[in-house]
Amino acid sequence: MLEVKNVDAGYGSTVILQDISLHVEPGEVVTIVGANGAGKTTLLRTISGLVKPRTGAITFEGKDITKLEAHDTVDRGITLIPEGRQLFPDMTVRDNLLMGAYCRHARDYQDDTLHEVLELFPRLRERLDQHASSLSGGEQQMVAIARGMMARPKILMFDEPSLGLAPIIVSQVFEVIAQVAATGTTVLIVEQNVFHTLKAADRGYVLENGRMVLTDDADALLQNDHVRQAYLGI
Amino acid sequence: MDTFLQIVANGLMLGGLFAIVAVGLTLIFGIVKVINFAHGEFLMVGMYLTFLLSTGLDVHPYLTAAAVAPALFVLGALTQRLLIQPLMSARDEHVQIFATVGLSTALMNLALLVFGADIANTPAHGVRSQVMLGEVRILTGQLWVFGAAILLVIALQLFMKKTRTGRAIRATAQNRAAARLMGINDKFIYVLTFGLGAACVGLGSSLIAPLYPTSPTIGTYFVLIAFVCVVLGGLGSIPGAFFGALVIGLVDALSGFYIGSDLREAVVFTIFLLILILKPSGLFGTRMTQSHVSP
Secondary structure, X not given: OEXXXXXXXXXXXXXXXXXXXXXXXXXXXXXXXXXXXXXXXXXXXXXXXXXXXXXXXXXXXXXXXXXOOHHHHHHHOEEEEOOOOOOOOOOEHHHHHHHHOOOHHHHOXXXXXXXXXXXXXXXXXXXXXXXXXXXXXXXXXXXXHHHHHXXXXXXXXXXXOOXXXXXXXXXXXXXXXXXXXXXXXXXXXXXXXXXXXXXXXXXXXXXXXXXXXXEEEHHHHHHOHHHHHHHHOO | OHHHHHHHHHHHHHHHHHHHHHHXXXXXXXXXXXXXXXXXXXXXXXXXXXXXXXXXXXXXXXXXXXXXXXHHHHHHHHHHHHHHHHHOOOOOOHHHHHHHHHHHHHHHHHHHHHHOOOOEOXXXXXXXXXXXXXXXXXXXXXXXHHHHHHHHXXXXXXXXXXXXXXXXXXXXXXXXXXHHHOOOOHHHHHHHHHHHHHHHHHHHHHHHOOOOOEOOOHHHHHHHHHHHHHHHHOOOOHHHHHHHHHHHHHHHHHHHHHOOHHHHHHHHHHHHHHHHHHOOOOOOOOOOOOHHHOO
């Protein structure tokens, strides 16, 4: 479904990603784990078109999307829930969610999707008319996820969804991700919270210093010595 | 008392006029984050177009707005697409501002070349006739400008809050990177917004032309005052620009009468300096975010 082939990418003269390859199949939950600064965020930004690869190719559903702008990849069905939530602070929760349904294929269903999404996040129903900036961190993360779902994506990418959240909220976020996956949406998660993520995923990749060093089924990675030592502290 | 009421009325009418120029300026600043120093020259271009169309076709100058506003939309959109956008990746954002200063000078000199330094009088078609509102005399044209300014502010607010495109414009201003992730083409939004801001002043120019003689430098006077209104109202706030304009109109009229007409601008710009020192966010200002600098 999504295939990244030998991609190099970076900002300015700084190279972040080197020779990255990965693939995600329909319905899978795939995770990319790695330390802070390994290039995880850059990888998601490259897939979504915010960063242009220098070499290599990215294909989605068999079509080349390497050179597409970010707003075009959304129209193809690729949605990124960015790190740090990135809500529209002076817009209401409702308007934030409606912006999620801006892309062409989601527009006509926006009312239905809003209804479905609010079923999943009943707390947000009470907050619809509040400014996004007035919400707590956990609620803002829920808005960010709900806004991503409003695009009715084929693949939903999460960048550090648990960052800066209290442990109990982190568990809620992973429950929601499991629910998203259960609806048949393909999920790609990038996380520092390695244990939680590998528990939730089917397969995983380990990214270190901008290179893929390891890939396997999530269960196997949880048992892998290198992963256990470097990321789980066991 | 009658004199005072008359001066207040004059001030409010002047405020309406400033408002219709200031609204487009604050729209462009609030969304594209570029201070358009060529805004006054957009007004000047619009006034010459109004003059040419209304004399050439012998129609009421207000009717020409149907052509002048779209023409200014195109001028604004092209300015963003051909001048500002290529400079958006420049390291120093001030480059864009200097570019609009250059455009301002270029348009002014182009007008001098085409029309000469003489003034052009757009036919009034009755809008310079007076009406009495109680004890107060007002030009019908001033009332139209005032009404149009109110309608423009309301229409823009509704557009920004209630339509999908309006929401996309606000979203782009608040967080450009996130807006792109929603599928919003940010470059298109900037072109559209610059065009809209210019179209607002285009509408204004067709209303102002029958009241003021048109000259290549007419824009300079209006745009300096419009800047003060925009800053007073809070940079980027559309209702703010409107109420700021009313305040400045009143200050202009009252100080012109009670202090001396030579000192009107001194008073207005003293207020401008005081706002900058005491309350730089203005009456309706919100905190400024730096979202526009993210990639």
